[in-house]
Amino acid sequence: MKYVIARLLLLFVIVVSSLLLVDTLYRQQYNLEYPSMGPLWKHPPIVEPYEIVKVGNSHADDGITFEFYNLRGLELAGVAQRFRFDRVLLQQYENQIADDAIILIDVSHISFSHRKADQSDGMQGNYYGRVSPFLIPDLKVSDYLQTTVAPFIRSGYAWRKAYSDEVRERIAAEEKWIDPLEATASSEPKEIPFKETKEYFTYVDSIEYELAHPRKIPRASYVDNMNFIFNKWYHTEEFDPQYFAYNRRELEKLIAYCLRQNWRPVLITIPVTSILEEGLLDDYKQIYLYDNLAQTDTQGVEYIDFTTRTDFTDNMTFFSNADHLNERGRIVFSYLLLQELVERGYVGPEVDGYRQ
Template identity: 25%
Template sequence: MIVLGILCLIIMVFMLLNYRYKNSFYYQNLVEFENRPVRKIYWSDKIKMVNLGSVHARFAFQYFKNEGVSLARAPQSLYYDIQLLENYSKHIPRDTIVVAFFPIGLFALKNYTSLNQIAKYYYELPKDRIEKYSLLKYIIAVKYPILYAGKKAIYSIVNRKIDSEWSYQNCVVSEDRLKKIAQEHCDVWKKQFQLENLTDADTTHLIPCFEYNRKLLERLVDKCKAQGWKLVFVTGPMARQMNEMFSEKFLHNFYYSNFRDIAEKNNVLHLDYRLDDTFQDDNNLFWNGVDWLSETGRRVFMEKLENDLYKNGYWKGDQP
């Protein structure tokens, strides 16, 4: 009886901590950061645009007039871009603009595998669209997320208020840290993709990933053609401190060469804002100062994007 009592107590404490964790400021901000739908997505018949993408796209797209839906999730691979788009295809009318937003490292990534990176899909996608679906992972991800929280489980006890990154209107990083933030991002990519540098590094070991993602991209092109959607490729803006980390030669081999020929062959518009003058030296357009847009930056970016789509004959109706 004593053992049973102790076991019941442990279960009760666990359930309480899990409940507190799911309702903590940290967890709610994580859900918002990921752009995980907390309720069923509302698909209006007035929707003109749907965007895909990872973290950069999550902070780039905000439909202030409710004329679009963001399927960007943070983080997200091209594989799940397509899974989400296909899953919601019945809600997307013909002539809708589909924006495929390509972060710099997209084509070197085959897929995310850790539960903390894919848990969001267990809330949103049917199991046949989740790679290596597991019932155990579903239970942990949806019912008991404290089990993969790691050190962050402390927020089930210390529930201090944390500002949401989505709410930042301007840069929250001091000017003297901007280059350090840019370097930290690049260091993550170098480690993740086994690169010596981002200027003249050998990328031949990444060819299998490049080929895998090119096939997915062809699938995306074919899907959009079949549905009558207007596909657009977009490269997002970066601040000068970020752009200085790359050479153009490296970016050609690592990034642009993976989709430019596909765009040309299929007459897909590519809008490139990476070196756009507006974003080079105004760090307040990025909440992290270098590549994740603030609310102010989103307004500027969305206005530019919608006007460019209008000029190229993609945007229906009056000029934005």
């Protein structure tokens, strides 16, 4: 047996050395650093803990900024993030979040119908290197080890993928290329896009003016995207009412966890475009959102619904597509959110950095 083990070890050394060499060449070509393993357990306490945290899916990720809040903010929302992973991220940072911190929990149109993130959909990969492997539910051990502990064994795949992306980009660029002669020959007037500056939107008066006078953009440009989202929400296995009960339980656990940590959770729903709301079935919001909230034991936590703000949902300049806010929208929505938090007594007016 020793003979076999000795030879297998020798082969192992040769193979690992070769793979490290290839990995080094790959990282040199693309100027990539060797990734760190990430935390093995929860983050240690810090001197100035976070006072406000957001969790949720891409709606919260795109829709909320703490840039103009005079609070130490932590952004833990992510694409396709479920309640279960909201809790995981909060657990990872629990030593760094202050007592009494406000936890903004995004409860969006899709939150309750979103399929459980199990080993089949690769969601866990979003948290490798950010969250302790001992906190990630349904961890794909081999995937985790390949990504964080021994990424050099994937260098072949990574190199091919990088090259493939380059080829795809090159083709896309070639397809987009327009003959300058043809372009100049066109006599049609070009629409000059509205120039955005972040500074302009930090003035409260400007924001209020913008809300009072929604800027109209041709709805047609959002209809394709609305159809895409409609199909995604209604006609893919990713979203289905069969997951309602599971997600309600997860939300209850998330709230209970926050309360146990002496934090102040707040449930919010971030607006989507009125075009999308009209495109969905009439009872969509009632069935997918409100009925579920009514059946969830929210343990006394407040719920703030921003989807009824038609001054916001009608203004297409706030959205990058039918259901996600853009930079302008994020700043304005975060302003609205802050006003609500002040009004409901979660924070004092001194937190408002928009007026400074």
